[in-house]
Amino acid sequence: MTESVTVRPARPDDAAFAVPLIQATIGHIGLALTGAATDAEAQGVMLEFFVRPGNRLSFQNVWIAERSGEALGFLLGYAGVDSEALDEPFREHLRGRNLPGNVVSEGQHGEWYVDTLAVTGAARGHGVGARLLQEAPAQATAQGLDRVGLLVEHGNRAAKLYLRQGFEVEAERVLGGHAYDHMIHRI
Template identity: 65%
Template sequence: MAYPGHVTAPVTVRSARPTDAAFAAPLIQATIGPVGLALTGAASDGEAEHILRGFFARSVHRLSFENTWIAECAGEALGVLVAYAGSDAPALDAAYRERRRSLGLPADVASEGQPGEWYVDTLAVSEAARGQGIGARLLHEAAAQARERGLGRLGLLVEQGSRAAALYRREGFRVAGERTLGGHRYRHMVRPVS
């Protein structure tokens, strides 16, 4: 079903299933770009996307269906949220360290999440659904998840100059520092969970 271009029914958020890989993996790679290349050891976005499709259905890693939620309207998938406890980040990266080792690459994978935060690893909305509040809806879902887990803040990284930074500022995120991942500079933004 083609997305009609505007949301006319309520947007719901559900836990992802392994079968969501075909929708989620391309959006995830398009959003994380150089980080996806670094995690997978891939030489191109297409190769990384293919690898992430396979990884998506597996358990216990950062980009697993287990850490993913899908926003949808009338059964049509519109957006993806990948989130997890920041303190779990090093363990969730073990699968990528092992993949890099198997390719003969250095196994150093920079974990992104920080202890004490519910880390929004990836927030992505399909191109046709952008600008309609789907990203904000997914951030509200992330805040609810943080509250359920007793975590007092949301955290995320945003590449400098990204248009998404405006959404994050509107949603109450503030810059708390900077990080370099995959050769790119990112701002660490945080927001208290109220």
């Protein structure tokens, strides 16, 4: 892997690459967000949302890392202040399925929120995740924000990457019965 990794904004046609990685990364959150019983069902719902603007999982909130035209991973993020509005389409989806529309918005006001970071198995350990994380402060700064935030589930080895990239644990949060560290990177 000698060529450099580039990062570009996602397009709707990136759905087939990004959506399976999203569900593989967020797991139980994806099931709750979509009201699905299986990963395959959740991916089907996410495919519909990915191509539409104005929701948490929209291509508009995704940056794709690639090398020589091959997608290697992605960063999904947005201004924390927008979390409630970006989650509303999922609440509507759940209510339309006669399920409670209990979607807990994760992003905090004052931060640019890294919702999901994922790298393909073959690209792990080659700096792709670190390269993607470099996009977060640039997006935060462009929106007048001075910090980047994310949640990492306790025991997730990605926490080491975040610490190396300058994130610090600010607090603990519990979502859906799972414990997470809320990590912040000040710009």
